[in-house]
Amino acid sequence: MEMLKETDYYRVLPVLIENSRRCPTFVYSVVDNIISGIVYADDQVQPTTVLIGTKNGVYFIGGNECNTAFNDAFFTWYKQHTSERARFTLFSATGNWDSVICQLFKGEIFQMKRYSFEFNIRDYPVIKKQLPGGFTIRKISKETIEMSSHFKKSYYEQYWDGISNFLKYGFGFCVINDDREVVSECTSIFIGQSFAEIDIVTQNQYAGKGFASILGELFIDKCSERGLTPGWDCDVNNISSIKLAAKLGFVKPVEYSIFVGK
Structure with missing residues (x-):
């Protein structure tokens, strides 16, 4: 090796x-x-x-x-x-x-199962969801990262070698309320070889308002603009993620394994 x-x-x-x-x-x-x-x-x-x-x-x-x-x-x-x-x-x-x-x-490591989905443009929604009043959409930036409660500076340091590298290669969008609080975010956790993988989260108290779908649509549109294929992976028992993936045009899940050290 x-x-x-x-x-x-x-x-x-x-x-x-x-x-x-x-x-x-x-x-x-x-x-x-x-x-x-x-x-x-x-x-x-x-x-x-x-x-x-x-x-x-x-x-x-x-x-x-x-x-x-x-x-x-x-x-x-x-x-x-x-x-x-x-x-x-x-x-x-x-x-x-x-x-x-x-x-x-x-037995030294745990085995877990995940799904990898294929994006099919024919299953992508034609009619886009509308953002309710009292909220705005922003591109992810240094300012929004400082406001975030989930995809914070530490997230981009862990996965992107820092915020500046993310801003150079990656992209994402977020929903902000009138109190300047980031309530939902969709970001590229990784990008490479014409693929962009989605990472998305919504604060619990704002679930059910369609924010994740709206941001997912914006992310997919940005992928199309940049010539990238959007990717969606999740744990096999993450039902909410599986349902959202289907709404956004991700189909044909393929099961694979990850192993985690004990």
């Missing part, structure tokens, strides 16, 4: 394309050098197995799951990594990888 130089990250793209429906957007963010991360491969020139991670401890493993030497090296790396009590969340590419990971870790 060898660490690739940033200038060689592109070499893993053929492996990622093979897993395109289950390859999370953060992987492309790292490979495209939009956010900082690490890329390991079994070969520096023609990789067939890869481990790609962000600096905040989220990883993806894919490619040839029968590569025993790589798998053993990966587990050794994991033991050293977690000895520092660092975060470890692993996205699996396939069901075969699920089996390999379970065998390697033997």
